[in-house]
Amino acid sequence: NAGVTQTPKFQVLKTGQSMTLQCAQDMNHNSMYWYRQDPGMGLRLIYYSASEGTTDKGEVPNGYNVSRLNKREFSLRLESAAPSQTSVYFCASSEGWVGPQHFGDGTRLSIL
């Protein structure tokens, strides 16, 4: 069972470059999330998608955009990367908004 798959696992970017983090789930979940995890801080929600076709801002959305391409896929885009966006990014999904969330393995992103 693949669960939640994130690509890439590691990425190094230069300031100002753009990139898209991909996330796909095979559990037929309606809800999907993007978090970032920084040292000394808890996971923080960037964006979420309650269902296919909808997206909403979380706690720290600035500098990011998302696309819920279909029920399976939820991508996170950095249009102009900044060093402050160096972090570990996690995608998660849940069947409904009250259920447990299933996490991907994370993407470690460094911006120089």
Next chain:
Amino acid sequence: KNEVEQSPQNLTAQEGEFITINCSYSVGISALHWLQQHPGGGIVSLFMLSSGKKKHGRLIATINIQEKHSSLHITASHPRDSAVYICAVRKSGGSQGNLIFGKGTKLSVKP
């Protein structure tokens, strides 16, 4: 002040010891989650609870809604339990995105 506080931040135990990790929160909640983050980084959901107590193998989670407090217990700890344990709460009446995470408790179990 953080809405979700965990204690201790770091915990070292000997194999076989009984371990308790605490989580206190300051908001009204509809559910509380315990998660485990492995040394390699992967995150796994352990429990979701809104009242009482849940048990899975050597892990027990309890919650006291009136006191706004939850505990995660590990019985007969083992080195493979070494991980970061994260408490998260879903605010009651909030939007779907309102899952607030604690900073985690890093547990190291020595053989």
